[in-house]
Amino acid sequence: MGPNLWANFGEAVSMILFCIGFANLLLHKNLIKKIIGLNIMDSSIYLFLALKGYIAGHTVPIVVDGVQSVDAYINPIPSGLVLTGIVVSVSVTALMLSLTIRLYRRYQTLDLDEISKRLKKEGL
Amino acid sequence: MTLFQIILLIFLVICAVSVSFSKNLVRSIMEFMAFSLIMSIIWLTLESPDLGITEAAVGAGVTSILFFVTLKKIHAIREGNKNEEADK
Amino acid sequence: MTEAFILIPVVLPIVAGLLLEFIRKLNKKTMNLCVVAVLAIEAVLVFMNMGKIGAEVELFELTDNLPIYFKIDNLGIMFAILMVVIWLLAGIFSFEYMKHEDNERRYQGFYLMVLGVLIGLDFAGNLVTFYMFYEMMTITAFPLVIHTGKKEATMAGLKYLYYSLGGAYFALFGFYFVFKYADSLTFTPGGVGINAGSHETLLLICALFMIIGFGVKAGMFPLHAWLTSAHPVAPAPASAVLSGIIVKTGILGTIRVIYYIFGTKFIRGTFVQTVWMSLALLTVLMGSTMAYKEKLLKKRLAYSTVSQISYIMFGLSLLNETAFEGSLLHVLMHGFTKCGLFLAAGAIIYKTGKTKVDELRGIGKEMPIVIWCFTILSITLIGIPPTGGLVSKWYLCMGALKSGIAVFDILGPVILIVSALLTAGYLLPITIQGFFPGDDYDYSGLEHKEPAKTMTIPLIVLTAGAIGVGLFSTPIITYIETILATF
């Protein structure tokens, strides 16, 4: 373990969240849980990014009364990236949810194993 | 990193874990909403209110609504209430 | 660009075959005429190419320093002539025979295509071109094998395909290494320089792989099983050329690799030679014994092919001049003989429908010409003087004795002789039973079943050729010595 673990507490938490989401996505049989895990994963990455941009003692990157110096504002880039990322994740979530609805209409269940079993049985 | 932020982060972890533990889908989605709200607060404390507003509007707002509609579509909500009654 | 003319014999049959595949309205007679015309022209062209020895042409480059490159040399022209002659005869035979098979058009088309590919195989000037035509031959010969479309035919065809492709990949595997360590892949007599450096063993293993790989086509021991199931199911003319010619391409490949790429010096005295020799001898013995036990006529002939081809393999594996002459002589001899034998078998099946050996009692009374030819060819194959078989086997034994390799110089001739006896054992009884069915045989049921001229004439010509190879073996030997002189 390196020296900065405690200083990077936030990043560490975001990594743990990332892995929780990953495990949800891998382990749960229920699609809704999978999707929630996906969302958790994404927002943990965004948390990581936002922490990267944060500088203690600096303020929001909105120019107030003409002060334009680097040591007044935090780094604006990660915020922009996160804004883009949130859009992507909400679109993906909507897509996954609609897929879920269709799947349920077709098979009356959300368990992929059972669905593949039924497919094997129907043989189509 | 202030104590406040640390507490919020711990809340975040708790929410995430309880999402994956809770049996009831409605409950887990509630917890996910809480997760998003805490996340937006954290972003506010991280001096990036853009993200805070966006996350509050999207993560806690629209996404959760979509989740609930989906739950209704897959007949989980009614059953879930029944289960809770059964638990009582 | 006159050099490019040497490619005409390669292109012509392929084009003709493709046309034949796609032209629908063409009645049998005209089709047969076209086929025989193409074959004749082909023969003439190939003979003309004899004058052009040393002509070379490079088409295009696959990747850098891998050109598609043709060159005519003595060896190639010799194989080409053998192939084209036998192809012509078997083609003529097939006109009559194929009447009781359906979709002739497909058969004849692929028949022509295979010939073109084979000529390309003979004229190939470097390893990659050779490999290309080798694969193409495997693919194009496939329809001939499964022509009848019966289940066992398809199964045998699959077996043939998998074995051949597998063997080709064995060869390819070695080819990759050779491509790295050899100076060039052009066939140069006596071998291109191989700067193995510290990877001597690796390259020897590659050589063994390539021998085994090409040995698959030649039905050498570990991977011979396809031959005895694929040859019998094909229609008789096809099986004649399959076992008279196409197995020879394996021989050609082995010669090209060992004598023209690696060079005999590289192999001599290594474990590769030993393994090769022992495999060949094993195959000789096994093939003849299996043939001796076999009851089906065509299958018996196929097994005998296995053993006879391994004579050639053994001769090549000895790596000295005499054995080499013997092998090439045996190539010619076996080509004529085995093709003739299969044609005779085909004639018998065509007229009487008998496939088992035991049913052939008294057959000689019914179709004397065929059986006489059969007899002469059998004698040639066995090697009873004064036929060609004796000469080639004699050279092989001399080579073996000269080679002075421990054990094998004695073991080889012994096994050859034993297998010759076995050959007599499995071929002569057919004749004997055919002519002397025994006293209890009633001659009443006999009727004259002599097949049509188009079937007998090729048979007779082949028999004459087989005898001729024996009688005029000296000029052939001198020709082969010109090949040897280039090493």
Next chain:
Amino acid sequence: MKKLTNKLLNWLNAEDTSVFDNAMELKMQEPKEEKEETVEQRMRDRLHIKDEVYSESETKEVKVLRIIYRTLAIILCAFIAYNLLIAVSWLPRTGEFDKPVNNEVSARYIEKGLQETGAVNIVTGMILDYRAFDTFGESNVLNIATITVLILLRRNKKKLPNEIEEKENDRLLEPKNDVILQKAATFLVPAIFLFGIYVILNGHLSPGGGFSGGAIIGAGLILYVSAFGFEKTEKFFTEKTQKVISLSALLFYCLAKSYSFFTGANELESHIPLGKAGAILSSGLILPLNICVGLVVAVTMYTFYCMFRKGEF
């Protein structure tokens, strides 16, 4: 404590939402919602599947496969977590200024951003002017997500829809006159709209911007619908509306951005006034682009909701 460990074990084996014990989302619809024989058919299927899963023949391999999969997955997650934590522990310290992240790039955004883009909110200026290509791609992500949702949930009018889709349509439940909700909505919806419009219009001056504002307006629409029912909205919001709005917004976005990319790359001078910094009508293309994004997002959110609810506008 023991309960907790049990829960952990359950979670690891993911038995909490197993197929066959009380997992509510796997119950079937009430029989009254569909024909009898289909129910029986499905019951039979379900029993059959149960046998398949838990019959002695299959149990072993299925279970073994599951266990292998789970263990592999857990090992993977643990591995990733471990590596990531180690990596984090080596990363530069949070909240400090001298990090590779704070380099000339962000410096220029902060120092020249106002002059070059005219946006007071540096983030907006960055995402809509400096790195506009990403944002263009992002709005296309929204667009294509809408397309896929339409493909999935849109009921095609040509062939008559099957009974499940019929029952799924929530318009059957209307009208539901929930007085409290409607009273609250009458106060809330205008406020929400106003707030959203404010956020959009001030995107370049204050926190927020097209995306958040659009999301807020979309939420307001959704609230309106759930209060007053669909037939109110169908008066002013139809498929045509969605198509026209999103098409025009995206098209304007595409063309405007292509114009500025082209002029920028070919060193031409783009005749777009930046205006006076801090005013509403300033910062060149950013304001219209914000409006476009807001429209697209609002329409998209509402479209998602409609599609989910009833499969049509």
Next chain:
Amino acid sequence: MDFICNFPFFSIMISMFSGIVSAVLSRKAAKWLNLISIWVIWFLSAVLLYYIFGTGEIIVYKMGHFPAPWGNEIRAGLLEAGLALFFCSIMLLSMTGGRKKLMGEVVEEKHNLYYILVDLMLASLLALIYTNDLFTAYVFVEINTISACGLIMIRQNGRTIEAAVRYMIMSLLGSGLLLMGICMLYDITGHLLMSNIRDAVSSIYSAGTYPVPLTVTIILLTCGLAMKSALFPFHTWVADAYGYSTVSSAAILSSLVSKGYIILLIKIIYRVIGFEVYRASHIIDVVFVFGLAGMIMGSISAIRENDIRRMIAYSSVAQIGYIYMGIGLGTRYAMIASIFHILSHAATKSMLFIGAIGLTDVSKGSRHFEELTGSGYRHKIAGITFAVGSLSMVGIPLFSGFISKLLFAQAAVLNTRKMLPALIVLAISTILNAIYFMKTVIRIYTPTEEEGERITMKQEKVYALTCICFIALNIFIGMCSQPIVDWIGAGIDMFA
């Protein structure tokens, strides 16, 4: 700056524009718009390629008024332009080949949506090829993923929905890892532009600061892209997705989408991490091993299939394994072989899908081998197409597959440490290929007495034309491989 330098930007914008507009068009109009835009992009890329050959210098195009590290930037070298040209042609052929099927399989009022998906897919592929900015790459990877999902489930039966779900889950995991890698890289270098990142990474690498995060980043990027491009352990969705979606989707997915991710990975290796640094990290051996495993396992599961399209899908898993094996060999020559194999496999696999659909049409629409018997006679051109594709896959000379296998073998021989496993697995997997493809071809050409409906070339002119173009393309790649290899080499040199 020449006007031609605008062409990469034009081609991206044209496809996006047509994607946006198609939403309101009718079916026919959308189809024509799609066709025209692909053609236009094809010509633009061709001109661009010619121009770059002429000048021999890289086109760097800044998107907006601000130079590179501040604004976005796209960058076109030889390799990029050629790949764009190639992808356009494959896309065109797949669309024309599968259009007739599309009519039957997709609801009529959703056709224009399909064309929107295809347009945006092309746009994202082009952007992935051209972009010089990691975050832009991420955004377009997401567009690519979503549109691929749409392509899978545009034909709606249970199978495709389930396949789409599986695909989405797997590729979302992948993009999560990818994004995390990008963020970490951004944190330790402070840049998002590929060139700057590479300078920063090389200085970091030489200075020895942040060794651990760098390695983890490389692992994350590679794993993410490998997951998305269906490398062996992550290939569970492939069979259903390729096997049951409509045929042009299957062709596009198998030949372009996964290849787009691999192209991105190669770009990252060369332009972001730097080839030397990447080779120094041991992830490359892992990639090699997984590639070998994929080569074997894919072929084995393909042999077990008795459904022709699923078989083809599994074989593409094996081919992806080849490509990763080439990347894992870690030499410039092996990289050339991999890129060549990307081309040849893209050509061959789409060809196989198109041929297979023709065959299943004449066998009562069933894709099982029993029904397919003798279909090669009932539908001549499709049979020939499938046979040529199979021969190319098996690695018969004159076809493209042989050349790529040859290049792989040469590359493997040049690498002494990994030579033996690579060659042995290459041989084994080639033989396995031969087994299942030859089995299929023989099944197709086994004559049957039962008479199915016959389809001649005149009935389906467009389809026949497509098949002929495919065959010509394949043989062209197989015979004139030398210039292609030179071009790839030059393009790779332009990368650095």
